[in-house]
Amino acid sequence: MPSSTTQDTPPQQQDGAALSHGLKQRHLSMIALGGVIGAGLFVGSGAGIAAAGPSIVIAYTISGLLVMLVMRMLGEMSAAYPSSGSFSAHAERAIGPWAGFTAGWSFWVLLCTAVGLEGMGAASIAQSWFPSTPQWMWVALFMVVFCGANLAAVKNFGEFEFWFAALKVGAISLFLILGVLAIAGVLPDVDAPGTSNLTDFMPHGTDGLLVGLLASVFAYGGLETVTIAAAESQDPVRGVTSAVRTAMWRIAIFYIGSMAIAVTLVPWDSKEVVEKGPYVATLDHLGIPGAGQLMNVVVFVALLSAMNANIYGSSRIAYSLVQRGQGPKALAKLSGGVPRIAVLTSCVLGFVCVLLNYWRPDDIFKWLLNMIGAVILVVWIFIAVSQLLLRRRLEREAPEKLVVRMWAFPWLTWLALAGMAAIFVLMARDPANRVQLYSTGAMTLVLAAVGYAWQRARASRD
Numbered sequence: 001m002p003s004s005t006t007q008d009t010p011p012q013q014q015d016g017a018a019l020s021h022g023l024k025q026r027h028l029s030m031i032a033l034g035g036v037i038g039a040g041l042f043v044g045s046g047a048g049i050a051a052a053g054p055s056i057v058i059a060y061t062i063s064g065l066l067v068m069l070v071m072r073m074l075g076e077m078s079a080a081y082p083s084s085g086s087f088s089a090h091a092e093r094a095i096g097p098w099a100g101f102t103a104g105w106s107f108w109v110l111l112c113t114a115v116g117l118e119g120m121g122a123a124s125i126a127q128s129w130f131p132s133t134p135q136w137m138w139v140a141l142f143m144v145v146f147c148g149a150n151l152a153a154v155k156n157f158g159e160f161e162f163w164f165a166a167l168k169v170g171a172i173s174l175f176l177i178l179g180v181l182a183i184a185g186v187l188p189d190v191d192a193p194g195t196s197n198l199t200d201f202m203p204h205g206t207d208g209l210l211v212g213l214l215a216s217v218f219a220y221g222g223l224e225t226v227t228i229a230a231a232e233s234q235d236p237v238r239g240v241t242s243a244v245r246t247a248m249w250r251i252a253i254f255y256i257g258s259m260a261i262a263v264t265l266v267p268w269d270s271k272e273v274v275e276k277g278p279y280v281a282t283l284d285h286l287g288i289p290g291a292g293q294l295m296n297v298v299v300f301v302a303l304l305s306a307m308n309a310n311i312y313g314s315s316r317i318a319y320s321l322v323q324r325g326q327g328p329k330a331l332a333k334l335s336g337g338v339p340r341i342a343v344l345t346s347c348v349l350g351f352v353c354v355l356l357n358y359w360r361p362d363d364i365f366k367w368l369l370n371m372i373g374a375v376i377l378v379v380w381i382f383i384a385v386s387q388l389l390l391r392r393r394l395e396r397e398a399p400e401k402l403v404v405r406m407w408a409f410p411w412l413t414w415l416a417l418a419g420m421a422a423i424f425v426l427m428a429r430d431p432a433n434r435v436q437l438y439s440t441g442a443m444t445l446v447l448a449a450v451g452y453a454w455q456r457a458r459a460s461r462d
Contacts, residue, residue, distance in 0.1 A: 037165075037168040037169065037172055037254050037302065041219050041254070041255060041258070041302075042277060042279060042295070042298065042299045042302055045215070045216075045219065045259065045262075045277070045278055046273050046274045046275075046276075046277045046278050046281075047215055047274060048211070048212040048215035048216055048219075049212070049259075049262065049263060049268050049273050049274075049278055050268070050269070050273060050274050051204060051208045051211035051212050051215070052202070052204070052208045052209050052211065052212025052213075053200060053201065053202060053203040053204065053208065053263070053268040053269075054197065054198045054200070054201045054202075054263040054264075054268055055201055055202040055208070055209045055212065056212045056216070056259050056263060056268075057256060057259050057260045057263065058209065059209060059212035059213040059215070059216045060212075060216045060219075060255050060256050060259050061256050062213060062216075063213060063216040063217045063219075063220060064216075064220070064251045064252065064255055064256055066217070066416060066419045066420070067220045067223065067247075067251060068247055068248050068251060069406075069407075069412055069413070069415070069416040070380050070383055070384070070416060071223055071244055071247045072244060072247075072404070072406050072407060073383050073384055073386075073387035073406050073413060073416070074086070074087060074090075074224065074227055074244070074383050074387075075227070075240055075241065075243070075244025075245075075247075075404045076244075076387060076391065076402065076404045076405060076406050077090040077383075077386060077387055077390055078090075078227040078236075078240045078244075079237050079240045079241050079244075079401070079403040079404045080390075080394055080398070080401035080402060080403070081093065081401075082236035082237060082240065083320060084228055084316040084317075084319060084320045085100070085104065085228075085316075085317065085320030085321065085323075085324065086224060086227045086228045086317070086320075087103055087107075087224065087227075087379060087382060087383045087386065088100045088101075088103045088104030088107065088317060088320060088321060089320060089324070090383070090386040090387075090390060091103045091104075091382045091383075091385075091386045092324060092326075093386070093390065094385070094386035094387075094388075094389040094390045094393075095382075095385065095386060095389065096455070097324070097325075097326065097451065097454075097455040097458075098448060098451035098452040098454075098455050099382060099386075099451075100321070100324065100326065100451075101321065101326045101447065101448075101450070101451030101454060101455070102378075102382070102444060102447045102448045102451050103378070103379055103382040104317050104318075104320070104321045104326065105321065105326075105327075105447050105451075106375050106378055106379065106443060106444055106447050107224075107314075107317055107375065107379050108314050108317050108318055108321075108346070109375070109443065110375040110376065110379075111310040111311075111313050111314035111317070111346070112310070112314050112346050112347075112348075112349040112350065113349060114306065114310050115143075115307050115310045115311055115314070115346075115347070115349065115350040116139070116349055116350045116352070116356075118303045118304075118306045118307045118310070119138075119139040119142045119143060119303075119307055119350060120135070120139055121303045122138065122139075122142055122300055122303035122304055122307070123135045123136070123137075123138035123139045123142070125296055125299065125300045125303075126138040126300070128296070136355075139350075140351070142304065142307060143307075143347060143350045143351055146160075146304075146307050146308045146311050147311065147343065147344070147347040147350075149308065150308070150311045150312055150315065150338070150343045150347075151338065151340050151343050151344070152338070153336065153337070153338060154312075154337065154338060157229075157308060157309075157312045158229075160305075160308050161305060161308060161309060164301055164302075164304065164305035164308070165305065167298065167301050168298060168301060168302055168305065171294070171295075171298040172254055172258060172298075175258060175261070175279060175282070175283070176253070176257055176258060176261065178283070178286060178288070179258075179261030179262075179264075179265060179282065179286075180261070182265055182286055183261065183264055183265065187286065189287060190286055190287065193264060193265055195264075197263060197264055197265070197266065197267050197268065198263065198264060200268070203268065203269070210426050210430070211430070213423075213426070214423065214426060214427065214430065214433055216255075217376075217377075217423060218376065219255070220251075220255075223247070224313075224379070225309050225310075225312070225313045226239070226240070226243045227240055227243075228312075228313050228316050228317065229312070229313075229316075237403055240404070241403055241404055244404055245404070258278075258279070259278070261282065262278035262279070262281070262282050263278075265282050265285055265286070266278065266281050266282050266285050272284065276292065277295065277299070279295045279298075280292050280295040280296075283295065307350075311343065311346055311347060311350070314346035315339055315342040315343040315345075315346045316339070316342075318331050318339070318342040318345065318346060319331060319332055319339035319342045322342070325458055326451070326454060331345060374424070374427060374433075374436055374437050374440040374441075375440050375443075375444075377420055377423060377424065377440075378440060378444050380416075380420055381417065381420055384413055384416050384417045384420070385417075387406060387413055388410060388413050388414075391406065391409055391410070424437065
């Protein structure tokens with residue numbers, strides 16, 4: 001059963017009261033807008049197109065609908081109970097401390113590992129610009145910059161993300177405008193392709209579509225950060241509500257729209273789509289001068305943005321967990337409204353990646369990716385189950401807190417859970433994803449066992 005502390009005391013009072021409320025509404029709005037444009041969209045979409053062909057649009061639509069449902073569920077709970085612990089605090093409230101422990105610490109591992117992965121991705125681009133420099137040096141530089149920024153004040157995180165997001169939104173908006181003009185045949189010196197590149201819609205059959213579906217699911221990871229950041233904004237409920245209610249059009253335009261433009265303008269089996277990525281390949285096709293370097297800058301910014309957001313998110317998740325008695329107390333120490341020890345601890349794995357990148361530059365990226373594989377799906381399952389339980393409780397005890405409501409409750413929540421289960425089955429069938437599934441499963445079981453033991457030990461002390 002959920003602990004009485006979590007059940008009776010809003011997480012806003014537990015873990016949000018002492019944190020700085022330095023994020024302004026413009027920060028939160030741009031984080032919500034730019035957060036949907038993740039590094040996965042730029043980096044991983046080429047492989048998805050190669051597998052699924054033009055049907056990648058269907059793959060991104062299906063996974064996008066699932067993400068919209070997850071964000072709606074999370075928004076409902078976060079508007080009712082704003083918390084820097086986000087879904088971890090909701091899972092503890094709905095299911096019990098072991099669930100909050102498992103969801104929170106598994107997501108913390110995911111974010112901390114992702115910091116290293118994104119640092120390596122950004123470093124490889126920087127090294128292409130400065131070939132004589134070692135890659136590990138760039139990873140170390142990025143870690144120092146963003147660790148320092150997050151140690152100073154939450155407004156630093158907000159400012160970095162504001163400008164990072166503005167650049168990403170501007171770049172992809174320009175891409176969409178140019179793409180629409182080219183398809184319409186009004187762009188000078190570019191012939192309208194019509195449907196010539198769409199005739200072989202599903203070249204590798206359903207197997208290719210399923211590979212594209214798995215690639216698209218993981219491209220959406222990171223949207224949860226806005227509900228974590230909202231707890232440190234000046235108006236948490238307004239911030240969460242706005243972000244969730246606009247999620248649908250942001251996903252439709254930025255993800256599905258850009259994929260549709262790319263496969264319409266460029267043949268899906270073009271080598272450039274995989275080698276350069278669909279965005280660079282499309283801009284090259286349109287004859288835009290310097291397109292490759294332009295998109296390299298955008299991808300570089302997207303990776304740095306993800307690093308910054310993940311350092312922030314991991315430190316707040318850790319702080320929230322410790323505030324709820326689910327971790328070492330030292331991580332809950334605040335200085336200037338910032339959990340600086342939690343920030344430093346969350347950065348440790350990133351600095352470890354610097355060493356690993358120095359020792360094993362060729363295979364460390366794949367090894368780290370396998371370790372965190374399907375964690376985001378585990379988190380989504382906790383979100384859906386928590387929403388199923390908390391919605392009934394809110395309707396009974398505090399209906400005025402239901403500022404955001406899940407659509408067609410409970411049917412769409414159950415549909416989302418069925419979709420997540422189907423993705424697990426697909427991963428188990430695919431040898432390329434099976435290692436990630438099993439690694440994530442093992443980590444989740446270990447954390448659940450540790451969380452249950454921690455809960456029992458804490459109960460016996462009380």
